[in-house]
Amino acid sequence: MIASEIISDFSLNDWEELSNQVLNKSIEWQRKIAYCLDNECNEYELNILIDLLNTNDNELFEICIDTLRSFPIEEGKKLILKQPQILERVNHVVATTTNSPVKVVLQDFLSKMNSN
Incomplete structure (x- = not known):
């Protein structure tokens, strides 16, 4: 809650700093920020989440997709359709996961991406 409130008051400089530093943070920190990046649904949040999708950490990937x-x-x-590897990875996880809640989240994401 606190982080979401702080993010809602970000200036342009704050967003640029976060964008520049987010990939240098620990995976745990990245997971936490990914949970918080849906306040404004702005371009900065979107780009940070897309950057975070380039991870080997499955949990971070799933959090980003959920957000x-x-x-x-x-x-x-x-933006997502410009990077087909994202949808390929989502499809792969859907096909291979045994975690039902994760599968539902990913399938919902895919249906939104495939809607007209």
Whole structure:
């Protein structure tokens, strides 16, 4: 809650600093910030989440996808569709996971990406 409140008051400089530093933080820190990046559903949040998707950490990847589901479809869809490896990875996880809640989240994300 506190982090979300702080993020809602970010200036342009704050967003740029976060964007520049987020990949240098620990995986645990990245997971926490990914949970918080749906306040404004702005371009900065979207780009940070997309950057965080380039991780080998499955939990971070799943958190980012879950958070991206709350973004307006068209804004996120355009950026995500430019990077087909994201959808390929989501499809792979859906096909291989035995975790039902994760599968539901990922399938919902895919349905939003495939909607017209």
